[in-house]
Amino acid sequence: MTKVCSRCDQEKDLSLFAKRKRNKSGLNARCLECEKERSLRGRIRRKLEGVEAYGGCCQCCGEDNPYFLTIDHIGGRSEIDDLHGEKLWRYLKKLGWPKDNYQLLCFNCNCGKANFGICPHKLEENKYERYRNTNKNDVGDVVQVSS
Numbered sequence: 004m005t006k007v008c009s010r011c012d013q014e015k016d017l018s019l020f021a022k023r024k025r026n027k028s029g030l031n032a033r034c035l036e037c038e039k040e041r042s043l044r045g046r047i048r049r050k051l052e053g054v055e056a057y058g059g060c061c062q063c064c065g066e067d068n069p070y071f072l073t074i075d076h077i078g079g080r081s082e083i084d085d086l087h088g089e090k091l092w093r094y095l096k097k098l099g100w101p102k103d104n105y106q107l108l109c110f111n112c113n114c115g116k117a118n119f120g121i122c123p124h125k126l127e128e129n130k131y132e133r134y135r136n137t138n139k140n141d142v143g144d145v146v147q148v149s150s
């Protein structure tokens with residue numbers, strides 16, 4: 004048995020449609036592939052909305068490609084808001100995009116901050132030199148630079 008998808012107009016096997024009790028046919032009008040694409044687009048749209056609400060670019064290096072941007076918990080994650088990705092964007096939207104503990108960072112800066120306590124972009128130049136010359140054991144001292 005096959006069914007024609009209402010979106011891509013392709014005739015597909017019934018197993019390629021999700022079940023949906025509300026519909027007369029018991030199946031979704033759109034095939035699984037089209038549904039997947041739709042939810043991906045919704046996710047990107049939600050993310051773009053958040054990116055815009057948080058200034059549109061990385062607050063450290065200015066990267067403005069939304070695909071590289073992510074939410075940083077300025078003071079670290081707490082138990083209540085240990086959310087990631089889609090869930091975090093939804094949560095922030097519900098709160099009206101709070102800025103107190105959240106900022107936009109690109110993945111590079113976010114990782115830099117997570118690994119060193121401060122993004123390497125923000126290490127002052129002379130500290131950078133020192134960092135290069137220190138052995139791993141003194142790194143703790145070097146990374147305590149205020150932004």
Ligand SMILES: [Zn+2]
Nearest residue numbers: 008011034037
């Ligand atoms: Zn389809």
Ligand SMILES: [Zn+2]
Nearest residue numbers: 061064109112
């Ligand atoms: Zn950045």
Ligand SMILES: [Zn+2]
Nearest residue numbers: 063112122124
């Ligand atoms: Zn940075």
